[in-house]
Amino acid sequence: MVESEESTSVLARILDAAAEEFGRVGFSGAKVDAIARRAGVNKAALYYHVGNKEKLYETVLLQLFAQVAGTLEQAAKAGPDPVAALSALASAMAGLFSRLPVLPRIMTMEMASGARTMPLAALAEFRRIFGATRDILRQGQETGVMRPANPAFVHMALVGTLVVYSLSEPLRRRFADAVQEMDVRLDAPLAEAAAFLGDLIGRGLRPDAAVGETPVNTAGTEGHGDA
Amino acid sequence: MVESEESTSVLARILDAAAEEFGRVGFSGAKVDAIARRAGVNKAALYYHVGNKEKLYETVLLQLFAQVAGTLEQAAKAGPDPVAALSALASAMAGLFSRLPVLPRIMTMEMASGARTMPLAALAEFRRIFGATRDILRQGQETGVMRPANPAFVHMALVGTLVVYSLSEPLRRRFADAVQEMDVRLDAPLAEAAAFLGDLIGRGLRPDAAVGETPVNTAGTEGHGDA
Amino acid sequence: MVESEESTSVLARILDAAAEEFGRVGFSGAKVDAIARRAGVNKAALYYHVGNKEKLYETVLLQLFAQVAGTLEQAAKAGPDPVAALSALASAMAGLFSRLPVLPRIMTMEMASGARTMPLAALAEFRRIFGATRDILRQGQETGVMRPANPAFVHMALVGTLVVYSLSEPLRRRFADAVQEMDVRLDAPLAEAAAFLGDLIGRGLRPDAAVGETPVNTAGTEGHGDA
Amino acid sequence: MVESEESTSVLARILDAAAEEFGRVGFSGAKVDAIARRAGVNKAALYYHVGNKEKLYETVLLQLFAQVAGTLEQAAKAGPDPVAALSALASAMAGLFSRLPVLPRIMTMEMASGARTMPLAALAEFRRIFGATRDILRQGQETGVMRPANPAFVHMALVGTLVVYSLSEPLRRRFADAVQEMDVRLDAPLAEAAAFLGDLIGRGLRPDAAVGETPVNTAGTEGHGDA
DNA sequence: GATGAATGAGGGTTCATTCAT
DNA sequence: TATGAATGAACCCTCATTCAT
Structure with a gap:
């Protein structure tokens, strides 16, 4: 598990990219190609790391x-x-x-x-x-x-x-x-x-027990614009 | 809904089937083939009536x-x-x-x-x-x-x-x-x-004016972060 | 053969439209739909008059x-x-x-x-x-x-x-x-x-023999290509 | 041309096959399927190398x-x-x-x-x-x-x-x-x-100057091409 | 004769996945 | 491990043609 020195682990990058893509277009709309590109890895590498789209x-x-x-x-x-x-x-x-x-x-x-x-x-x-x-x-x-x-x-x-x-x-x-x-x-x-x-x-x-009132009509009276 | 079961207009049947399919798997997951089959019409007929998947x-x-x-x-x-x-x-x-x-x-x-x-x-x-x-x-x-x-x-x-x-x-x-x-x-x-x-x-x-009972959180919206 | 009164015969219109379309995109590129539309006739009518694309x-x-x-x-x-x-x-x-x-x-x-x-x-x-x-x-x-x-x-x-x-x-x-x-x-x-x-x-x-004029092959001094 | 018959680069083979097919039946008449088959490659491979029919x-x-x-x-x-x-x-x-x-x-x-x-x-x-x-x-x-x-x-x-x-x-x-x-x-x-x-x-x-005879139709050509 | 609707057979393109290097 | 190339199975869509009215 020797990760590349200068950045997040490949798998983390793939997961992030995948989340983004899945979130954007759903499971069937997401393309493995796009995920790989977004993660900056080769498509085959993605499969090596993740298995397949479903598992991802x-x-x-x-x-x-x-x-x-x-x-x-x-x-x-x-x-x-x-x-x-x-x-x-x-x-x-x-x-x-x-x-x-x-x-x-x-x-x-x-x-x-x-x-x-x-x-x-x-x-x-x-x-x-x-x-x-x-x-x-x-x-x-x-x-x-x-x-x-x-x-x-x-x-x-x-x-x-x-x-x-x-x-x-x-x-x-x-x-x-x-x-x-x-x-x-x-x-x-x-x-x-x-x-x-x-x-x-x-x-x-x-x-409910609070009491029995709810003194209608005291505060609201005027419009809606204020707080 | 008003028409007899099988005489429903073709377009209505297509729309129903499409809603079902789109609802099940989303836009990109939906297959026009499946929609046509579900609607009981030929795929080309579907296109004749609707134009294309997006329009549908x-x-x-x-x-x-x-x-x-x-x-x-x-x-x-x-x-x-x-x-x-x-x-x-x-x-x-x-x-x-x-x-x-x-x-x-x-x-x-x-x-x-x-x-x-x-x-x-x-x-x-x-x-x-x-x-x-x-x-x-x-x-x-x-x-x-x-x-x-x-x-x-x-x-x-x-x-x-x-x-x-x-x-x-x-x-x-x-x-x-x-x-x-x-x-x-x-x-x-x-x-x-x-x-x-x-x-x-x-x-x-x-x-708010509910008088003095239900003492909780009377401040309205400003008091949420803490106790 | 009672043609429509106010214009050229349907068949003539079809042939014109077809020529235009075939000339624009070739045989396989031409669409019967387009020809019919251009001719202002129904597609089925076109078939009735002409037989099929090849014959047209x-x-x-x-x-x-x-x-x-x-x-x-x-x-x-x-x-x-x-x-x-x-x-x-x-x-x-x-x-x-x-x-x-x-x-x-x-x-x-x-x-x-x-x-x-x-x-x-x-x-x-x-x-x-x-x-x-x-x-x-x-x-x-x-x-x-x-x-x-x-x-x-x-x-x-x-x-x-x-x-x-x-x-x-x-x-x-x-x-x-x-x-x-x-x-x-x-x-x-x-x-x-x-x-x-x-x-x-x-x-x-x-x-060549056009008398002695038209100085065949003399002007070019180095004439190898012709007779 | 330089490479050995069967080791010709895939792209070259595709281009050759495409030229043949386009030449035979024109652009719209050509079928990508046929081109791929003729080139001995998978249709998807053709797309991988060339992009699409138009680009090809x-x-x-x-x-x-x-x-x-x-x-x-x-x-x-x-x-x-x-x-x-x-x-x-x-x-x-x-x-x-x-x-x-x-x-x-x-x-x-x-x-x-x-x-x-x-x-x-x-x-x-x-x-x-x-x-x-x-x-x-x-x-x-x-x-x-x-x-x-x-x-x-x-x-x-x-x-x-x-x-x-x-x-x-x-x-x-x-x-x-x-x-x-x-x-x-x-x-x-x-x-x-x-x-x-x-x-x-x-x-x-x-x-014309060659001699003086046969002054056929000189009118049309002299207007444009000179320097 | 004319027309809206239907249909089967593709046609171009994409995509998840694998393989050789 | 990483990568370029390959592949088969779909998928969307089109088109020539026909049919019922």
Whole structure:
């Protein structure tokens, strides 16, 4: 395993290039030729290192999943306050997606294709991912600041929203002007969406018991433009 | 839908088959051969009717978009209560996705590929789609039952969540057993998720002025990073 | 045979369109679709009138050949002076090619493809075509103003030159500027070329014995190439 | 040409096969399949080496043009006598066409199609080709053995005739018997035609001044070609 | 006679993969 | 290990031709 001195290992370069390409055009749209070129290696060399296209895809997938799991876990145990932890989760996810825009793209493409390729090894990562949300909710309930909820739902509300928001960026950017006059801001950054989302879900999960009011009509009254 | 099974117009049959195929494997993964076979027409006939693969895709996309827009609009004006309307929106969307599982798949794949193919004609549908959420929020604020929020965010929270939840079905089903012991129910039906989501967002959008109860996180959006 | 009142017969329109198309891209390059469109008739109608592509081609060919033969014959018997007749032949050919630029194109394409399609019916036209030149030469010899020569050679010198000159027009036009500084005028009109050619061949066919003048082979002192 | 029969470079074999095929049926009639088979290579290999059909055609064209140019140049500078050089030019051309019967076919087909494909790189060859004839004529005039004439005309008379004569071989052969009784020998070899042609043009270009007789038709030619 | 729709047989091109060096 | 070259299996698309109306 004597790697070339001056740069990242060949395999790492291949994986990066592959992630980029898979994220751009999906599995069947990706061309091994393009990946090899992007990685700066010969096509035959790629096969020597990776085996074949399918295996390459699996490897990329696993690597990305591990990153997601790690990030979520990290964020989940960030603080003692479950509500804050939820927001932290959203922010962490947004940060991850910003740094690795390929991630939400590959995730959804993979899901859209029926998780055809998802290797069994992904199971462990899967548990870690859902575990993060589950732990926060459990703690929230135990401390009485959250009502019970299926972690799968909350997780999807969090991650699903951010995934689609991130994913839709080109589309939103393209139509941003067209809906401007509708008071819809399509080009807000992902971090802002995450902040809003963390807050929204935090509020939405408050226990009913809170009291019985919800004193309608005091704050909102005027328009929408302000904060 | 209206015509008798086998007398459906050729073009309609082609479009249905294409939606199915595109939804299953994406644009580049779809094979015109397969679409033609599935539609029960000769491949050359398909080209005679549709032009080429790209055009076929665009047509499918437009048709699906129109359905989404129609459904959302319908649901949005369902009742006078904005909060209920929001839930109705979620339910309608869930119903649509259940009947047309191909829809969320194609939508995300299209977005994931950078909205490469989205025809300009989709613009109108796009406005209708965002308009539905926007109208509800506006009304909610005007009647004082909701605080201001960027409709794009709320829309994404609603649709994005349902899309990913629907999308992830095969994956969730596959790993359902594996996380059962974690108190995470991965196999809840989409409608249930929609109900939860409508409720969650409705609560989350309640005006801050909810007096002094539910003391959590009253600061709104500014307090998320820490405790 | 009741033709449409307001225009040329359908078949004539088809033949014209076909000639145009065949001349532009050759037999295999021509598309029946394009011919039908150009002729303003339905594709199936074209088949009804013509049979198939091959037959259409043969018909066009025969029609064009007949025009060439007629023109040459006409020109050949134009006057009593063989030398003038030769020039007349060249001019007539040039005129024909100018009016029907498709003619030289189809002629050469047909020859280039090994006269694959040339129908036997073309034989008669063929004899008329060569007959014209042959008659002039024979008369020239009999009146002593021309030396003997294989009519096939002379014919080729005449027609071949004009065919290629006509054919090369787009090419010459394209490179005209590039060779201007070389004292080569590539854009001279076909008629001018014909005039030059008639003259050139007329001179070239003068009998050696043309008395003692036309200092055959004396001026060039070192004349090795000729007789 | 230099390498041993079967070890010829793959690309060379492809180009040869392509020239043969293009010459036989033209660009659109040629099938890549057939070319690959004839060259003894896999179709994909052909694409690997050449890019696509169009590029293949261009390459073939350029190669052929270069051969023509080289041959003409060589012949043009063969001797000091312009009249002899003209004959040498004709002979060289005939020799080239005999060895490469594909050449006149491709040349005319290309011209007939409007020089659609002629790459700009052909420009240089083009200049060399016309330059040969031009140089001979210029020298002929300077030494007083030729009258002024547009080199383009002379060149066409020379090359055009030989091209069509060569091209028409199958046709001539097919109808040779039919015109035999007409004193027209259709099956004379190309070399003979070239000899006749060289002589014919040589004579035809003799200066009028030679003596004073036979002032045929001098009007048309004097306008353009002089220096 | 005319027309929209259908169809089978390719035709050009791409692509994942392998092999010899 | 790395690389240029090769290959077979598709894949998208076209085209001459026919058929039902």
